[in-house]
Amino acid sequence: MIKNERFVPLQPMREKPFLLEKLDLKFRWGNYGFRVLRFHLNSFAPGAKIGFHKHSEFEFHFVASGKGSVVLDDQTYFLQEGMFYLTGPDVLHAQEMDQYDPLEELCLHLEIVPLTTDSFIERMDNDKSIASVEPADWGKEQEVSEAEQCVRQLYDLPARPMMDRRQTMSYFYRAYDAIVNHESGVYETIRQCIIQIMLLTTHASNQEKQPWLTLPHREASEVHFQMACQFIRDNYMFPIALEEVATTVGISKRQLQRVFQKYTSATFTAYLEEVRLTHICTELRIGNKTVEHIALDNGFENVNYLYLVFKKRYGMTPRSFKEQSQQIINE
Template sequence: MSEFYLNWFTSDQKFPFFIQYGFHDNDTDLHRHVDFSELVIVLSGTATHIVNTEESFIKKGNVFVINGSTPHAFKDPQDFKICNIMYKPEMLSTAGPDLRTSNGFQALFVLEPLYRHKHAYTSKLSLPIPMLEFVTALIAGMIEEYSHKLQGYQTLLVSRFMELVVYLSRHYEKQDKGSQDNHLIHLAKSLSFMEDHYLETLSLDQIAAHAGISVRHLNRIFRSYYQTTPISYLHRLRLERACSFLKHSNFSITQISHESGFSDSNYFTRQFTKTYGMSPKAYRKKL
């Protein structure tokens, strides 16, 4: 299996981003991206998409993200044209909290690529013709900017890339409203709710109700996608915040536990020690 690196496509270390049209007349070899993610928009035609060892049919309007560790290839292309946007995952960190916690963003850019690495997961996003035309025009402008590299092109490309991310995320969420079968959108709703409210007292019933599913189903999809429970995920969010306080503040351990969403400092210490193998006090001393 081949391994692709971003510097094969661009030598600009200060701007690790590449965009191109891809015209495929022949099958491609199975490959993975070592140090970048790839956003793929199918502009015309059809092909078979191989992910790991599984195959699925893709066509005009399909959109999906492939993370670096996921092997994939195309075969049996028919009039197949795509746009490849290759980027470092950190580029998405410029997204504001309003986007990062949106259901569509979580599903398309976080959960689908994560799950696709482990399973043959077919993208749920398929753009209708009017929306694909808008995306096609946006892509054309980005490729023109990338080709000419005029002053400020990097800033403009980042801006347009994020516009594309927002547009696709919005449509993903809109497309899946009313769908009772899409586990990803239910999971995205629960994640967004937890990330918005993890400093508050949350119950499984509240999280499941927000996602529109039962507690049993909530536990099942967390196990399937994250190999953990909703409560463990909630603890992780709180403990990550506690680590930040331990590094960057002089707050007491009790104060940090409360500021991180734990109502009981003893329980906080037990959970912290279980996760990091040392007490919060010892963790702070090691810094």
């Protein structure tokens, strides 16, 4: 069935929905660095559910077609084509797709990192006479200001769905089309598309050809591994199942196991336990909570299982580790 394409041409993107994710996209805008983690069209199965989770970055969700619902801040919202919502850092959210007309979602998952202030701008602030003897900043000051304003507004954007009245979704297709057609300046085009997606998202709350293969790339398995690891680091304190992470990353359980074997020479479960144990060791060294509370706060269903895993990993019980650590601190 060909679904409605009222907001953006979806059919070309359905052929290669993860094409943009193959690029290692990083750029600077103002005094911020931006790294693209996900940039794709996601077509969900009827009735599919994605349980509560959070990210340490920004995730832009645009409903290109279909229906569903999202839970944000304990509030359930209906979703339909033409709507969007933003989940900022540590915002818990869950999704459910319509049984008969499931969502197709354009997703941009973006890490935003503050960078050091440009040295020339700093020197101009300290010595205004520099402006008369050195070239103009070529709009740098305005760029820094606009980027700062945009990022600040992203943090302030309410966690609720809104209508995409500014045709923001068209920039997903514009970025995709630039790669497919091997456009000259494709990297800058994609950069501008991402900036436009951010800017138009914030506005909503106020009412000769180069082959893309020459760009820096990541293996698909590397992308999947990075996403899975980030998901675990963000959600290790909750119950996490292999199937849940595989669904979030967009691959099968078996594929995800192979990815972990490739990059860690261990299983998914072993990696998850290692992340949890690292946090537990820190709490045992410096915290005052009981071992029972620490176990539950770090994703273990009960303290007995923690004792089993901990002793196998460190050769002693959590309680012995805690006592030993406190003795060292008191010496």
